[in-house]
Amino acid sequence: xxxxxxxxxxxxxxxxxxxxxxxxxxxxxxxxxxxxxxxxxxxxxxxxxxxxxxxxxxxxxxxxxxxxxxxxxxxxxxxxxxxxxxxxxxxxxxxxxxxxxxxxxxxxxxxxxxxxxxxxxxxxxxxxxxxxxxxxxxxxxxxxxxxxxxxxxxxxxxxxxxxxxxxxxxxxxxxxxxxxxxxx
Amino acid sequence: xxxxxxxxxxxxxxxxxxxxxxxxxxxxxxxxxxxxxxxxxxxxxxxxxxxxxxxxxxxxxxxxxxxxxxxxxxxxxxxxxxxxxxxxxxxxxxxxxxxxxxxxxxxxxxxxxxxxxxxxxxxxxxxxxxxxxxxxxxxxxxxxxxxxxxxxxxxxxxxxxxxxxxxxxxxxxxxxxxx
Numbered sequence: 001x002x003x004x005x006x007x008x009x010x011x012x013x014x015x016x017x018x019x020x021x022x023x024x025x026x027x028x029x030x031x032x033x034x035x036x037x038x039x040x041x042x043x044x045x046x047x048x049x050x051x052x053x054x055x056x057x058x059x060x061x062x063x064x065x066x067x068x069x070x071x072x073x074x075x076x077x078x079x080x081x082x083x084x085x086x087x088x089x090x091x092x093x094x095x096x097x098x099x100x101x102x103x104x105x106x107x108x109x110x111x112x113x114x115x116x117x118x119x120x121x122x123x124x125x126x127x128x129x130x131x132x133x134x135x136x137x138x139x140x141x142x143x144x145x146x147x148x149x150x151x152x153x154x155x156x157x158x159x160x161x162x163x164x165x166x167x168x169x170x171x172x173x174x175x176x177x178x179x180x181x182x183x184x
Numbered sequence: 185x186x187x188x189x190x191x192x193x194x195x196x197x198x199x200x201x202x203x204x205x206x207x208x209x210x211x212x213x214x215x216x217x218x219x220x221x222x223x224x225x226x227x228x229x230x231x232x233x234x235x236x237x238x239x240x241x242x243x244x245x246x247x248x249x250x251x252x253x254x255x256x257x258x259x260x261x262x263x264x265x266x267x268x269x270x271x272x273x274x275x276x277x278x279x280x281x282x283x284x285x286x287x288x289x290x291x292x293x294x295x296x297x298x299x300x301x302x303x304x305x306x307x308x309x310x311x312x313x314x315x316x317x318x319x320x321x322x323x324x325x326x327x328x329x330x331x332x333x334x335x336x337x338x339x340x341x342x343x344x345x346x347x348x349x350x351x352x353x354x355x356x357x358x359x360x361x362x363x
Contacts, residue, residue: 011237019233026225034221035213042209047202086317092325100327101318101335105342108314108321112278112306124220125278127228128310131285135292136302141362149303153357157307157350165342172334 026134034119034126041120045082053082057094060103071099072162073155076107085111085122101169106162113154116147228286235287244287249296252288255355258301258308259348266347268340271312284309303358304351311347315340 060067060075075095079088088107095103111122115129129150137143235244251257265274274280288305291297297305314321318336327335 015233015237016230017233018237019229019231022232022236023225023229026229027222031217031221031225035217038213038216039206039210042212043206046205046209086321086324089321089324092322092327095325097328097331100322100325100331101338104318104321104325104335105314105339108317112281112310112313123216124224125282126221127224127282128278128285128313129306131228131282131287131289132292132302132306132309133289134286135289136299136362138293139295139299141299145361146302149354149357149361150306153303153307153350153354156353156357157346160349160353161342161346164346165339168338168342169334172338176334 025138026130030130030134034123037118038120038123041118048082053078053091054094057091060091061094061096063096068163068166069159071095071103072106072166073159076103076110076158076162077155079107080110080121081114081118084120085125098169098173099166102162102166105165106158109158109161110154113150113157116143116150224282228282231283232286232290236290244291248284248287249291252291252301252305252308253297255304255352258304258351258355262308262311262347262351263344265309266311266343268337268344271315271340271343272318273316274312276316278310278313281309281313299362300358303361304354307347307350307354311343311350315343 056078057075060070062070075091076088079091082088083091085108088111089104091107092100092103112125112128114121115126116133119126129147133143133146136146234240251261265271265280285306288297288309292299292302318339319332322332322335
């Protein structure tokens with residue numbers, strides 16, 4: 001009888017010990033670097049200042065497809081890295097009305113790919129990256145190659161996403177305008 | 185004397201400003217770590233404990249690991265998560281992506297999934313990113329209500345295409361990684 005209770009207690013506490021071991025690994029191994037890195041980047045952004053970022057954003061507001069690279073690649077990256085989630089989306093203010101959904105789609109898709117290198121962009125959602133990353137690290141592999149590729153593939157993906165969403169928005173807006181013209 | 189005083193004052197103000205900004209950055213950082221990062225680590229820690237300690241982990245390993253060990257499986261995962269009915273529901277706080285990511289992480293850690301699938305997996309768990317936040321995000325960019333009306337479905341449809349496409353791009357970009 002006593003034996004059974006002891007086994008049960010051991011099983012019960014074992015669940016929490018398992019979690020505590022994981023917690024210790026993350027807090028000791030990852031949080032100190034995160035704190036110093038966050039402090040550094042936050043200070044840097046304070047030095048650069050919002051005004052300079054706004055001036056850059058105005059470039060993306062120009063009409064024309066040749067500014068696509070700025071709208072769906074350069075501006076989302078600057079917005080996310082400098083202003084972080086969710087303030088990044090305020091730079092949509094500088095983008096033409098019909099490009100706003102695609103800009104948002106592009107910017108919001110970049111709030112995780114930099115996490116391996118620049119965790120300040122979204123510390124509250126760190127585990128989108130860290131969940132898989134801790135596993136890779138505990139299997140004995142270096143994380144930097146994965147972090148760098150995550151960042152670079154992120155660039156390709158947000159640009160593609162901006163273009164695809166813009167294509168769909170253009171179709172939908174054209175159809176809506178045609179419907180409005182027909183009823184008017 | 186006058187110039188020296190002025191110089192000293194300028195230097196003093198400058199240094200004070202720099203120190204103040206860095207100190208404020210430190211304060212903001214500790215705030216974020218205590219309010220959002222540590223609580224989430226505690227939350228995930230409990231889930232990891234339950235999953236590993238009770239043996240649910242074995243069960244998940246048998247279902248998740250094969251799914252995440254092939255391009256087809258990862259594509260299937262991204263298509264399901266990107267469904268326009270599901271993506272806005274799965275979005276908030278990226279909780280789902282973080283939990284699935286952590287569960288996959290334990291499988292990577294135990295060697296049940298080959299490490300070169302880490303990159304496509306990072307995109308497969310995340311095609312819904314921001315889908316819960318579209319109207320708010322667009323209003324932050326001062327979009328008109330008419331734009332939001334078109335923007336929400338446009339982005340949700342777009343994810344059906346770009347979600348799986350991202351997995352494919354990441355799959356090809358992971359050649360040579362951990363090989």
